[in-house]
Amino acid sequence: MEYDYGKNKEESPEPAEADIAGTLPDWLQGTLVRTGPGIFSVGETSYNHWFDGMALMHSFTIKDGGVSYKSRYLQGDTYKANMEAKRIVVSEMGTMAYPDPRKNIFSKVITFLNHAVPDFTDNCGNNIIRYGNDFYATSETNYIRKIDPVTLETLGKVDYLKYLPLNLVTSHPHYDKEGNTYNMGTSIADKAKSKYIIFKVPAATKEEDAAPALKNLEVICSIPCRSLLTPSYYHSFAMTDNYFIFIEQPFKLDILKMATAYMRGVNWASCMKFHPEENTLIHLIDRRTKKEVVTKYYTDSMVVYHHVNAFEEDDHVVFDVIAYDDDSLYDMFYLDKLNKKNGNLGSSNKAYSSPKCKRFALPLTDKGSEVGADLVKLKYTTASAVKEKDGKVLCQPEVLCGDVEVPRINYDYNGKKHRFVYMTKVGMSAVATKIIKLDVETKKKQEWTAENCWPSEAVFISRPNAVEEDDGVILTSVINATPGELGFLLVLDAKTFKEIARARVKAELHMDMHGHFIPQSS
Ligand SMILES: CC1=C(/C=C/C(C)=C/C=C/C(C)=C/C=C/C=C(C)/C=C/C=C(C)/C=C/C2=C(C)CCCC2(C)C)C(C)(C)CCC1
Numbered sequence: 001m002e003y004d005y006g007k008n009k010e011e012s013p014e015p016a017e018a019d020i021a022g023t024l025p026d027w028l029q030g031t032l033v034r035t036g037p038g039i040f041s042v043g044e045t046s047y048n049h050w051f052d053g054m055a056l057m058h059s060f061t062i063k064d065g066g067v068s069y070k071s072r073y074l075q076g077d078t079y080k081a082n083m084e085a086k087r088i089v090v091s092e093m094g095t096m097a098y099p100d101p102r103k104n105i106f107s108k109v110i111t112f113l114n115h116a117v118p119d120f121t122d123n124c125g126n127n128i129i130r131y132g133n134d135f136y137a138t139s140e141t142n143y144i145r146k147i148d149p150v151t152l153e154t155l156g157k158v159d160y161l162k163y164l165p166l167n168l169v170t171s172h173p174h175y176d177k178e179g180n181t182y183n184m185g186t187s188i189a190d191k192a193k194s195k196y197i198i199f200k201v202p203a204a205t206k207e208e209d210a211a212p213a214l215k216n217l218e219v220i221c222s223i224p225c226r227s228l229l230t231p232s233y234y235h236s237f238a239m240t241d242n243y244f245i246f247i248e249q250p251f252k253l254d255i256l257k258m259a260t261a262y263m264r265g266v267n268w269a270s271c272m273k274f275h276p277e278e279n280t281l282i283h284l285i286d287r288r289t290k291k292e293v294v295t296k297y298y299t300d301s302m303v304v305y306h307h308v309n310a311f312e313e314d315d316h317v318v319f320d321v322i323a324y325d326d327d328s329l330y331d332m333f334y335l336d337k338l339n340k341k342n343g344n345l346g347s348s349n350k351a352y353s354s355p356k357c358k359r360f361a362l363p364l365t366d367k368g369s370e371v372g373a374d375l376v377k378l379k380y381t382t383a384s385a386v387k388e389k390d391g392k393v394l395c396q397p398e399v400l401c402g403d404v405e406v407p408r409i410n411y412d413y414n415g416k417k418h419r420f421v422y423m424t425k426v427g428m429s430a431v432a433t434k435i436i437k438l439d440v441e442t443k444k445k446q447e448w449t450a451e452n453c454w455p456s457e458a459v460f461i462s463r464p465n466a467v468e469e470d471d472g473v474i475l476t477s478v479i480n481a482t483p484g485e486l487g488f489l490l491v492l493d494a495k496t497f498k499e500i501a502r503a504r505v506k507a508e509l510h511m512d513m514h515g516h517f518i519p520q521s522s
């Protein structure tokens with residue numbers, strides 16, 4: 001069985017009642033909105049990379065024991081321009097598109113000179129996030145698209161650049177209990193400086209505030225890039241009560257290459273390079289002073305997309321991430337590789353570096369220790385942090401678990417010491433075959449798997465007034481490749497990892513990226 005990554009997926013905008021096997025807990029009420037790439041070719045043109053696909057959102061609305069499903073394309077400017085032209089005319093990370101393919105290189109240069117860089121895509125197919133009372137579809141460009149999470153309609157386009165000089169912004173913000181959102185982005189060569197900016201979008205003050213939440217955005221701090229013309233790529237960051245953790249990895253954008261990419265006819269992705277010979281800086285920002293702590297933490301070269309969580313304990317900041325030894329993840333999702341090689345990741349030319357869940361510990365004090373001493377004093381981790389000269393500390397992680405991705409936790413524990421992580425298990429094939437729960441304390445794993453079933457990200461929803469961390473359910477959208485069987489929303493008891501219910505939908509489910517659960521009350 002294999003998943004056809006490059007096939008265009010149909011939208012099902014009419015709500016369809018799912019057929020429920022099992023019983024949904026009566027407290028579970030709300031909507032799981034998810035997104036991912038859904039359209040890969042328009043007319044005669046196709047995208048090169050799976051992440052480029054035009055966004056298809058879908059939602060599972062859980063109400064009074066029933067589930068209704070719908071899906072809709074994100075109708076942004078990119079979608080409209082491509083559909084109108086009947087071909088791909090807007091560039092994505094892995095595909096450089098030219099409005100008129102008949103133009104030769106000279107007219108390409110003219111086009112380039114006329115509008116130095118083409119307008120960027122608003123194909124927001126990576127995640128659904130909340131700012132104030134509003135929900136947005138997002139990828140990582142300066143554009144996000146407001147959506148109606150109930151109807152999945154596409155609403156206004158919001159440009160971060162109107163509020164802050166941000167060229168790239170993550171699709172993985174953090175939220176606090178007060179309803180504030182924290183995110184970070186990169187400002188490239190603005191006033192001859194490149195920097196990473198962490199900002200806060202305050203909670204909406206009134207229930208029905210019509211103005212975009214971003215207008216109240218506040219800068220928390222900015223971190224100068226290691227180098228002006230090669231800022232690092234990052235996909236997420238972590239937050240505790242008192243700190244932000246940002247990994248400046250040697251996986252970098254080359255701005256000079258980007259500036260000429262359009263003219264040279266190469267995609268944006270070819271302007272990103274992993275530098276294994278360089279180290280990875282770990283920035284720790286004190287939320288109270290809004291400044292970086294003076295200690296310079298670093299580790300070996302690595303590539304991280306997803307942070308799991310971070311917390312403070314006994315004068316340490318501990319954080320877990322999913323780390324790779326190189327940047328092969330991106331390459332492996334080129335559609336020609338996925339389709340031709342039967343989705344077998346191991347058979348691509350470059351060996352695929354498998355993701356590992358790793359724990360780092362950053363000591364906050366060194367209490368007069370000598371150079372060469374391991375400053376980590378926590379009993380439960382083998383992560384080390386060796387003091388060097390000039391305020392530098394070399395960190396080595398503990399590997400918690402291998403072959404896992406898209407981590408989620410009980411978000412009530414974000415920034416606090418967590419015990420359980422829910423992830424998809426990835427092997428040598430380009431589909432996830434299992435959902436796993438990792439107990440980071442005992443390293444024990446619980447798994448859910450079913451024949452020919454490919455689950456997506458495992459989203460944890462806590463039972464109201466729960467006391468235990470894993471008292472709740474896991475929701476995951478599952479593609480069922482068994483002929484004649486339907487895909488479903490799987491509901492697992494997060495504690496026992498036993499199936500509670502399946503809500504089978506009469507629509508084709510697609511492989512998606514991330515999503516957001518909106519409880520009914522909000
Ligand atoms: C650069 C730049 C630009 C552009 C941008 C763009 C266009 C972006 C996009 C972006 C994006 C669009 C992104 C995305 C991302 C994603 C990710 C990062 C993902 C990840 C994934 C994963 C990790 C996976 C996993 C797995 C496996 C491995 C197996 C099977 C299953 C699964 C799927 C789970 C501009 C022009 C503005 C300018 C400046 C600079």
Ligand SMILES: [Fe+2]
Binds near residue numbers: 235514
């Ligand atoms: Fe992500």
